[in-house]
Amino acid sequence: MLERMFDPNSVAVIGASRKEGKVGRAVLENLMQNSELTIVPINPGADEILGLPCYPSIMDVPDDKKVDLAVIVVPAKFVPQAIDECGQAGVGNVIVISAGFKEAGVEGARLERECISLCEQYGIDMIGPNCLGIIDTASGLNASFAANMAYEGNIAMMSQSGAICTVTLDWAERIGVGFSKFISLGNKATLSENDFLKMFEEDDTTAVIAAYLEGVKDGPEFIKIAQRVSRSKPIIIVKSGRTSVGSRAVSSHTGTLAGSDAAYNAGFKQAGVIRADSLEEMLDHSRAFSVCPLPEGRNIAIVTNAGGLGILTADACYNAGLSIASFEESTVERLREKLPPAANFYDPVDVLGDAGADLYAHALDAVLDDINVNGIIVLVSPQSMTDVPGIAETVAKKIQQSKKPILCNFAGGSRIAAGEDVLNSYGIPNYSSSERAVASMNALCNYFTIKKRKQEEPEKLNCDVKAARSFIDTASEGKRRTHGLESLDILKAYDIPVVDSRIAKTLPEAIKAADDMGYPVVMKILSPDISHKTDVGGIRLNLKHADDIERAYNSMMSDVRHYMPDATVTGVQLQKMVSGGKEVIIGMDRDPQFGPLLMFGLGGTYVEFLKDVSFAVAPISASEARHMVSSIKTYPLIAGVRGEASSDIDSIIQTLLKVSQLVTDFPEILEFEINPLMVMPEGQGCVAMDIRFTLDS
Amino acid sequence: MASILISSSEEFSGKSSICMGLGKIFQENGLKVGYMKPVGNLLIDVHGSLTDEDSEGIKKLLGIEDPAKYITPIHLTDSLIDDALKGVEKDLDERLQEAYSVVSKDKDIIFIEGTGGIGGGSMYGLSDPEIAGKLDTRMLLVTRFDSISAVDRILCDMRIIGNNETLTGLILNEVPLNMADRVNDIVVPFLEKKGIKVFGVIYEDDTLRSVFISEIVEDLHAEVLVAPDKLDQLVEHYLVGAMEVGSAIKYFRRQPNSVVITGGDRADIQMAAIDSRVKCLILTGNMRPSGAVLASAEEAAIPVILVRGDTMNTIERMENLIGHAHIKQQVKLDRVVELLKNHLDIPAIAESIGVEING
Missing domain, CATH: 3.40.50.300 (P-loop containing nucleotide triphosphate hydrolases)
Structure with missing residues (x-):
């Protein structure tokens, strides 16, 4: 896939220029760094540029220079014509560097659509527009206007921001980090992160995938591809636009919705993507993956020459969910053999401030051999007698031979620079703080779990889709999009237990309904305009006889008229009073990028206040449903605390799976909520007490 | 007679x-x-x-x-x-x-x-x-x-x-x-x-309560930025986009045939409105939106109109217009x-x- 895009024999630059400072010149010069490449400048105003014969049009290029890739740098309005000519000339790959497309406005968007349509017509693969270009270190291609060529390496990087490409390349050049491929995604008019994930999966030169994204083009497809790719290669993504101000900037910049951060967290988690919080963290993690084997557990040994640093690192490990290793007795004995008596022989191992490279080597050998150690963090502080480069040399060699990951924090400034240089010369990262090293060690440990996890497909449940379809079709007939209690029966089609209830339009009907059902009952206002019934006095509990019903009905109508005079009230619903259960909420919001985002949390009136909820993108598997339930902080309240009986967790999981199926089967459901779902003690099931959903028009 | x-x-x-x-x-x-x-x-x-x-x-x-x-x-x-x-x-x-x-x-x-x-x-x-x-x-x-x-x-x-x-x-x-x-x-x-x-x-x-987008343009003395050929549609409600984007999407989805009033600098709300397929976007304070947002609105065939007045003022005008x-x-x-x-x-x-x- 895209083989000739990244490893072309012949590359044309449409809009090549001889003028210094022009993009058309920078691209040409970058390409010319590869002497084996045939380079064809296209410019109707020149016969030759930088010694290369120049052609007025791509269609004039002779057959013996048959172009595999065209890099287009002409102004936006001429790009469609250039693509059209590429199509006619049989060029299969283009990179449109030119800006002035959708990001610039209406006319630019029209031009972009024209480019897309031409690419479809001719079967051309296009990167961009509005991008920096691409680099492939294995083929020696630099089809970009970046200031420098990347070093060879095993990290593939893609970025939705051209500037972040140049920043990363510049940083990498200074410390010698290499890349396999470097792709500036631009506007992602045709090729997007999904296409490149597939390409990186098959690319032998790529071991680690890193990306800066402002959004994904097709969330469900992204999850599907990344789930597969992440089993063979780690994917580390920094996604911007997490906050309200950030998402506003994304919308303004790209003309897309940034998407909810909860959806990205859930989608990335399900896809096996490691999410970095910053560009620095993405690069930190990428470098760790680039050089380290994976830890087979979360037990970390710390080797330090400074007690304080060791303690800080131990704290950071604990906070990240990593364990400090308990050494085998033989390890402690080995450490005692050579370390001074004042040293610490337990984790964190303190070799003391005057330790040289030999003591570090001894300590590292001892903890590496310990079966209880899965990864090591080496800390070095510069004392007057510390041989920083010597220790770095020793540690680097150990890292190269080790089957366990070792990350370094040579802490300090000018006095550790020589050590850092040594590590860089081996391609080994030095983390400027132990917290950064711990964060990357944690990423390695998490990826080990991701790699090992079993792929469980969501099970297709046997539901009465026809009944639900007819229910939704009837609901869609009216103009109202939001439906409430009156639609409780839709759940029955998906075999979700619902509370015994009756609808009454008047007080006499309400009394009759309650008499028929048997007391005690709950009365709820029926109004599609009211989502928070409690706030407007729209719920009355534990009504025990007809007098209660009359009082509740009259006061409820008065309250609702007072708080929401414009609400449409269609009557009340009487429900059989259910007690002895715990209230949970199951919801769904259709996310612009990822689709149906399921939500689970403790329910009732406190849900919006507690915000203790978990998310997953539907459809979900049984183990994902179980994880949703167990990952909320208040899970112990459902599982039972202090001898209390557990709630029927399996029934919650079943309901989650059914809701997952329902919202997957019916894309017209935009929002959905069962709140509360009353969960009874273990073995006694659950029952939906209230519902609310919004349908697409 | x-x-x-x-x-x-x-x-x-x-x-x-x-x-x-x-x-x-x-x-x-x-x-x-x-x-x-x-x-x-x-x-x-x-x-x-x-x-x-x-x-x-x-x-x-x-x-x-x-x-x-x-x-x-x-x-x-x-x-x-x-x-x-x-x-x-x-x-x-x-x-x-x-x-x-x-x-x-x-x-x-x-x-x-x-x-x-x-x-x-x-x-x-x-x-x-x-x-x-x-x-x-x-x-x-x-x-x-x-x-x-x-x-x-x-x-x-x-x-x-x-x-x-x-x-x-x-x-x-x-x-x-x-x-x-x-x-x-x-x-x-x-x-x-x-x-x-x-x-x-x-x-x-709803048809009688509603108002044509062209009437809104006329009444607010607005400038039409995109989709001038889509002004012959009826709008039944106006919504104010002043919340965070997640709530905005829900709010916009629930009211069909709406016009959304928001600031020209609220690109997130503007995109939420476009994504929710509202009928029209009114941007207040004479602040032009980004080109990328306009391009998305044009692709979705949603008129974007720009007014000089602030959001409060625009709400008052809409209040008088819709239903009257x-x-x-x-x-x-x-x-x-x-x-x-x-x-x-x-x-x-x-x-x-x-x-x-x-x-």
């Missing part, structure tokens, strides 16, 4: 729509229809002459050729009020009679529209019942049924009219759908027992006619006025 005065106890009750719709129906039945609104209170300048906005609209839609100065002979200006209070004689009755004789010439029926509320104009002797008396015509009451207290208003109106014989009957207008059963089962029988003929119950109608829009377009007139035919006893109305129609 028959005539009827359409009156109501409050403004914006639908008098103009009823005049227009009944006029159209009677025209369809081969009757020559005339119209007048004796006292114009919505004054506009048409080709250098002052006239009433309702009159001008109905004149056009019903194809009435009588001069505007006779259709609305009296204009409710400050000086008219001051003179009335000072006791200055303005010969209003003569002007009324003269205009009436002109507009009723060669007509089978004249619809006379009252001004504002039923008692309005008492200070210069031209309240609706007074006009009815002076022109020797009966009255048809239109009441907007916004709540049960409308019944109180109707009974008060009866007292203002004084003589039960003057009132032909009543139309209950804009009845909320959720009150339909109560109105039909309890309110109508109650009124009929009081001797008030109820000609029909018309329910709230004057019927200027054929599509709305057609809808009025459809509603009247479906929900009113037209033959009974014709009979009470003294004309005959076929069905």
Whole structure:
């Protein structure tokens, strides 16, 4: 896939220029760094540029220079014509560097659509527009206007921001980090992160995938591809636009919705993507993956020459969910053999401030051999007698031979620079703080779990889709999009237990309904305009006889008229009073990028206040449903605390799976909520007490 | 020649729509229809002459050729009020009679529209019942049924009219759908027992409440940034985008056919509105959005309009516009006619006025 895009024999630059400072010149010069490449400048105003014969049009290029890739740098309005000519000339790959497309406005968007349509017509693969270009270190291609060529390496990087490409390349050049491929995604008019994930999966030169994204083009497809790719290669993504101000900037910049951060967290988690919080963290993690084997557990040994640093690192490990290793007795004995008596022989191992490279080597050998150690963090502080480069040399060699990951924090400034240089010369990262090293060690440990996890497909449940379809079709007939209690029966089609209830339009009907059902009952206002019934006095509990019903009905109508005079009230619903259960909420919001985002949390009136909820993108598997339930902080309240009986967790999981199926089967459901779902003690099931959903028009 | 005065106890009750719709129906039945609104209170300048906005609209839609100065002979200006209070004689009755004789010439029926509320104009002797008396015509009451207290208003109106014989009957207008059963089962029988003929119950109608985007553009003096060919769509609600984007998406999805008002710098809200396929985006404060947002709006065929006013000011204008829009377009007139035919006893109305129609 895209083989000739990244490893072309012949590359044309449409809009090549001889003028210094022009993009058309920078691209040409970058390409010319590869002497084996045939380079064809296209410019109707020149016969030759930088010694290369120049052609007025791509269609004039002779057959013996048959172009595999065209890099287009002409102004936006001429790009469609250039693509059209590429199509006619049989060029299969283009990179449109030119800006002035959708990001610039209406006319630019029209031009972009024209480019897309031409690419479809001719079967051309296009990167961009509005991008920096691409680099492939294995083929020696630099089809970009970046200031420098990347070093060879095993990290593939893609970025939705051209500037972040140049920043990363510049940083990498200074410390010698290499890349396999470097792709500036631009506007992602045709090729997007999904296409490149597939390409990186098959690319032998790529071991680690890193990306800066402002959004994904097709969330469900992204999850599907990344789930597969992440089993063979780690994917580390920094996604911007997490906050309200950030998402506003994304919308303004790209003309897309940034998407909810909860959806990205859930989608990335399900896809096996490691999410970095910053560009620095993405690069930190990428470098760790680039050089380290994976830890087979979360037990970390710390080797330090400074007690304080060791303690800080131990704290950071604990906070990240990593364990400090308990050494085998033989390890402690080995450490005692050579370390001074004042040293610490337990984790964190303190070799003391005057330790040289030999003591570090001894300590590292001892903890590496310990079966209880899965990864090591080496800390070095510069004392007057510390041989920083010597220790770095020793540690680097150990890292190269080790089957366990070792990350370094040579802490300090000018006095550790020589050590850092040594590590860089081996391609080994030095983390400027132990917290950064711990964060990357944690990423390695998490990826080990991701790699090992079993792929469980969501099970297709046997539901009465026809009944639900007819229910939704009837609901869609009216103009109202939001439906409430009156639609409780839709759940029955998906075999979700619902509370015994009756609808009454008047007080006499309400009394009759309650008499028929048997007391005690709950009365709820029926109004599609009211989502928070409690706030407007729209719920009355534990009504025990007809007098209660009359009082509740009259006061409820008065309250609702007072708080929401414009609400449409269609009557009340009487429900059989259910007690002895715990209230949970199951919801769904259709996310612009990822689709149906399921939500689970403790329910009732406190849900919006507690915000203790978990998310997953539907459809979900049984183990994902179980994880949703167990990952909320208040899970112990459902599982039972202090001898209390557990709630029927399996029934919650079943309901989650059914809701997952329902919202997957019916894309017209935009929002959905069962709140509360009353969960009874273990073995006694659950029952939906209230519902609310919004349908697409 | 028959005539009827359409009156109501409050403004914006639908008098103009009823005049227009009944006029159209009677025209369809081969009757020559005339119209007048004796006292114009919505004054506009048409080709250098002052006239009433309702009159001008109905004149056009019903194809009435009588001069505007006779259709609305009296204009409710400050000086008219001051003179009335000072006791200055303005010969209003003569002007009324003269205009009436002109507009009723060669007509089978004249619809006379009252001004504002039923008692309005008492200070210069031209309240609706007074006009009815002076022109020797009966009255048809239109009441907007916004709540049960409308019944109180109707009974008060009866007292203002004084003589039960003057009132032909009543139309209950804009009845909320959720009150339909109560109105039909309890309110109508109650009124009929009081001797008030109820000609029909018309329910709230989104098309009539709604406003064309082009009307919003005109009213707000807005600049259309994209999709100028999509201004002929109807908008039923306005929503204000001032929350965080996650809530905005939910809010926008729940109200179909809405226009969203937000700041030009709120790209997230703008994209949420576009993604939710609202009908139109109004950007306030004269702040242009980013090119990328405009491009997305254009691709989604959603008009984006820019106004100078701030969000509060724009909300106030929209509040006045939606639900109070004057019927200027054929599509709305057609809808009025459809509603009247479906929900009113037209033959009974014709009979009470003294004309005959076929069905």
